[in-house]
Amino acid sequence: MTAVAATLYAKNRLPKHLGMKNLFWTAYSRGDRHDTIRKLKETVAGYGDLVDFRFFSDISIVVTIEIQERNVNFLYGKLSELLSLDEAESLPSNSERERVIYLNVTFARATGNLTIDVPSVPG
DSSP states (O other): OOHHHHHHHHTTOSOGGGGOEEEEEEEEEOSOHHHHHHHHHHHHHTTEEEEEEEEETTTEEEEEEEEEGGGHHHHHHHHHHHSEEOOOOOOOOOOOOEEEEEEEEEETTOOSOOOOOOOOOOO
8 A cells, every 4th residue: 555545544535445455365176166155155254245256167266355354364264164275374363454355266176168047038
């Protein structure tokens, strides 16, 4: 963050998300994609907010999570029970400061051909 942005943030004149520090995590799943995504949503909901979800065929997804800094290590621990997470730096903190986590999940069973069945509409 620039000195000007830091000053504006301190004076509550800069949108809060511009003062957040970002974390980038990478994970792999050998499980069923739909089941893993469902469990991922449930896990994140217990610690923070899932604010964006982007699919890249059936190969991977990128999830954006907003979370209080004090919950980052707890979320990492729970996600590591569900996914194979690359190592990330520990963040011991009791701060309520908001953090943004960008989580990239790659699915081992992916084919690269995501198909979505669209139901027929009468008329």
